[in-house]
Amino acid sequence: MLDDFSNQAKQVSINKSELVKEIEERSKEYEEPPQNAKIDKVWKKTPGRNGIKVNIEKSLENMKDVGEFNKSLLVFEQVEPDIKLDDLPASPIYRGHPDKRMVTLLINVAWGTENIPSILNTLKKHKVKANFFIEGKWARNNTQLVKMIKEEGHLIGNHAFNHPDMKHLTKKENEEQIVKTNEILKAITGDTPKWFAPPSGSFTDEVVKTAAELEMETVLWSVDTVDWQKPTTSVMINRVMSKIHPGAMVLMHPTKVIEQGLDELILNIIQNEYKIGTIERLLSEKR
Structure with a gap:
């Protein structure tokens, strides 16, 4: 036995x-080995x-x-x-990792106040978190909407104080634009923004370095709705979906076409098997 x-x-x-x-x-x-963050020749600062x-x-x-x-x-x-994103020198960010099937929505806010409540309702309906890059002057005049954006769980970034062409400002003026807006947004939300979107995408290396000295990353985009040209909803959606890609950062504003077409755009993105998250989630090394 x-x-x-x-x-x-x-x-x-x-x-x-x-x-x-x-x-x-x-x-x-x-098994797959990890991939380090890098400065790409075209896409600049790219997460690992x-x-x-x-x-x-x-x-x-x-x-x-x-x-x-x-x-x-x-x-x-x-x-x-x-090597992670934070380990890299100052450089703009245009997109997430090209193998990450996720996109993020960048909503630059300096006007379009009347469309924001509806846009927030659409995002809430789909349980989507977006990024609102807010102008300091607009934030000062619309504190309740800024609080609403924060309460809905969206990321709030800095879009300078009064929408200048930062390429033509001095280093001190650039710093003042960013710092003043950070102070306004912190007073409203309790948090200092970590992400900076230069108005009209206009910047120089000095602008990016100035933001980095303030412990902020400079954000641009890889897909543009061109919503300010007032396209029809179908034109806007087709434009985005023809260029959407893993790691896409989609630029938009609180325009009427976004207010009317965001619901369909989100459905199209999801149906194409992309997740939608904040820029922090998109740029995270997590798979």
């Missing part, structure tokens, strides 16, 4: 050893992406009752890259 138990224990040990070996061998098929590896012990625990290898029972872990 004891010999039977001993033989069974040996067999279990052998089977376990063989299963561990198979998991270790087969896991190589599914976590790698994935198999947790051998947890995978074995999942498979021990089955007694054989099963891909669906593998347990994966994410591996962070060595």
Whole structure:
């Protein structure tokens, strides 16, 4: 009887050893190394992406009752890259990682006040969080709307104080535009913005460095609705969907065409199997 138990224990040990070996061998098929953040020649500051590896012990625990290898029972872990976005020198950001099937909506606000409540309702309906880059002067005159945007869980960024062409300002004037707006937004929301969108996308290396000195990232876009030209809803949606891509940063404003077409645009993006999140989620290394 004891010999039977001993033989069974040996067999279990052998089977376990063989299963561990198979998991270790087969896991190589599914593992991917992490990718470091980098300064791309075209897209400038580009986030990295976590790698994935198999947790051998947890995978074995999942498979021990089955007694054989099963891909669906593998347990994966994410591996962070060595170089992250924060480690890179000052540079503008145009898009997320090209393998991340997520997009973000950048809503630059300096006017269009009457359309914002409806836009917020549409975002809430779809449980989508967007980014509102808000002009300081507008924020000062519309504190309740700024609070509403914050309460709805959207990211609030800095869009300078009075929509200047920052390319033609001195370093001191650029700093004043950003700092003054940060002070206004912090007074309203309690938080200092970490993201800066230069008005009209006009900037120089000095503008980007000035923002970086204030511990802020400069944000641009890879897909433009061109909504200020007052296109029809279908033209706006077709324009976006023809250029949408993994990691896309979609520029828009609180225009009438966005107020009327945002619902359909979000549905189109989701139907094309993209997730929509804030810029912080998009630029995170997480898969």
